[in-house]
Amino acid sequence: MKILVTVKRVSDPEAKLKIKPDGSWIQTEGVKFVVNPFDEIAVEEALRIKEKQTGEVVVVSIGEKVVTEQMRAALAMGADRGIFVNYTGSYDSYDVANILQKVVEQEKPDIIILGKQAVDDDMGAAGFMLAELLGYPQAAFASKVEISDDKKKAKVTREIDGGLEVKEVELPCVITADLRLNTPRYASLPNIMKAKQKPVKEVTVDALGAAVKPRVTVKKLTEPPKRKGGVKVESVQDLVTKLKNEAKVI
């Protein structure tokens, strides 16, 4: 069974971010970058499926050369090889789906797993756009994935508003990973060393034949107004008095 997983390089969710003086983007100097936490869960799930079914886990990353750092992190977790799509321009979710479609057509994986969203742009659209482009079924926000014995179907429990849904999809399919799917493993030091030797194929968008022409562009970033808080009350009675007389919510 071949599983394709996407890995996006994102700023550390704990990082304090600042906007560039021209407002065009965040300042990246001195900011730590990590694997998108949801993609880490996706990699872990791919590894667990492989460990049960045998097969191969292939990692895809798109961007400038630096994104291979995060790809190596996924290889250190246990993925077998990487595909690095070298692209330095800007792109939107649709472009990512277009690029991944070409990679899928070459690699023909049985399952494609992505994080349910990237924690930088919070767009959460590329996976389902990819499924539509490929004509594959999708299982969004997965919290449990079971592959059928004949390896033709996946039964996916997914997190929806008001509860859970169990959805059955035929393979090949696209799955997006939610928080409760698994707890990603740590890469051991020997595996981090081994990951340096694992094969990574570099391709360009042109060589793939993918169309990249962002429909969605960020024009300017601003910081939202800061909320003024910080008032402490001395006691429960004090709190109730303020809620009644000041905030008028009781």
Add this chain to the structure above:
Amino acid sequence: MGNVIILCEHKNGDLVKQSLSAIKAGIDTAKATSGKSFLLLIGSGIDKAKEAASRFGADGVITVEDASLAGYTAEAYAIAAFEAVKSQSAGLVLATTSAFSKDLLPRLAVKLKAGMVSDILSIKTDGGKISGFTRAMWAGSMVADVEVSGDTIVATVRGTAFAHAEAVSAASPVTPVSVKIDQGALKAKSLEIIEHKSTRPQLADASVVISGGRGLKGPEGFKTIEQLADLFGAAIGASRAAVDAGWVPNDLQVGQTGKIVAPNLYIAIGISGAIQHLAGMKDSKTIVAINKDPDAPIFQIADYGLVADFAKAVPELVEEIKKVK
């Protein structure tokens, strides 16, 4: 600029209240761009939702009804939505952000070859045209001005960022669109919905939300804060830590990757206040934080902070509120 189609959600036959935000955003945008607004309902057994949807002053309601659409799958609903959108030369397709719209709209966007933006905070119009959108990025630490090119734009709308549409007396005409769904070609089916049963209001609808976090130490802690929720008829929310620990169901998570809420009163109990949690509640009107740790970041944004152990403070709070309520 074409027309605006607002995809509405329904549950057990009723129009879902959160859809009212997208309806308001869509009708207003249609007016500002001299287009028409159409509410779209897809499913089976949706007469009540249809009736409700026809009361918001939209130019029309489009329905795609078929027995094959009784159970939701993104695969089938994308086909149905595409047929409906094509019937009206839509320039903008909107739905309120939810598990349903996040799953469905990207597929629809590809069918329409349209750019898509998620969870928008505002729609800007200039000279009768849509000029852009704003949306949050990096867990709400930044707001981005975004432009989208192309003849059609697909967007999900953050429920808390738009007012709810209000009912008017005149009824919008209802136009059915028929669609043929080849079930076999979908390669997907819904086997089961496991509903998290609760008598409390939905997080997104509640005017008071009482949330608990790691500091509650276990599911018993949530029992304690439920007494407080009972007083207000409040929804219960939770931080990611409490959900990950399995103390409460997943759909109670408030934050960047869970629900975004903006109630009249938000009481955070035993929640330290990571930026990912704040992203889901910082637009609440009044925020109260109760936490043992005086340095917890939640206090920086709380209107009223009480440094106390919840196990002692919450029962006391219940008694004090009963006295004055």
